[in-house]
Amino acid sequence: MTSATFKDHFSSGSAGYAAYRPSYPLELIDELTSISPGTGRVLDCGCGTGQLSVLLAERFDEVIATDASAAQVAAAEPREGVVYRTAQAEDSGLADASVDLITVAQAAHWLDLDSFYAEARRIARPQAAIALITYGVLHLEGVLDRHLHTFYYQTIAAYWPPERRHVETGYRDLPFPFAAIEVPPQVIEMHWTLPQLVGYLNTWSAVKAAQRALGVNPVDALAEALGEEWGDPATRRLVNWPLTIRAGRIHD
DSSP: OOOTTOOOSSGGGHHHHHHHSOOOOHHHHHHHHHHSSOSSEEEEETOTTTTTHHHHTTTOSEEEEEESOHHHHHTSOOOTTEEEEEOOTTOOOOOTTOEEEEEEESOGGGSOHHHHHHHHHHHEEEEEEEEEEEEOOOBOSTHHHHHHHHIIIIISGGGSOTTHHHHHTTTTTSOOOSEEEOOOOEEEEEEEOHHHHHHHHTTOHHHHHHHHHHSSOTHHHHHHHHHHHHOSTTSOEEEEEEEEEEEEESOO
16 A cells, blocks of 8 residues: 555665665564564564564464565565565554554654554554564774764764654654553674675665765765774674664553
8 A cells, every 4th residue: 555644765775675674683572472462463564674574473373564665575585474565554454453463663753653553453452562663873893883973973964854863762752652561672783794784874764865965875985984994894793773662552
């Protein structure tokens, strides 16, 4: 389904999104399973290319993974137990009272939350849970981190969509009309080569907007600066993101 409210920042880079977006720790999947009243069906909204969806399939019988971008769904990782569909989170197409858990990873800030929450209430089984998951600005080792944060907070700061501020605050300022369930913050950790990091940076919506405006890709200059400190580009270095989860019971 398409809508005039769908802000599509990622379809044009679906292949890069699939290749370079980080995965989630299995501890997150354990926490999500623990707050769910059952493991029959989970709806993963705004699934992108399936980074969270395939992990949820380790614990749930059926994962319905939806995204408003057909290109993202087409590039998603196949996995037994995961059913990918092109659909907006606000209009899932699922039956009433049919899901145990609803997840939205790195996408809640794009949604029409009033409509989405109404849909969540409709499809939620008794005691079903909802979890809005987001990871913030990544961190690198040593001086590499300073280069990266100068790039994020200065070089491309003006090109971020306004919704990005919700990611930076860990979704604390998003409306959330559900009985809260405490889920401890976590960390995503990856060990990446320099080309992997550059590939990830090129998936950022602000980078794409800056490139359109400037006629050059600002990541190129950053990659050169990072390369001077990185050493062998094939060396794997620690990259981490703070991960926060805003969870609640839909029908308290």
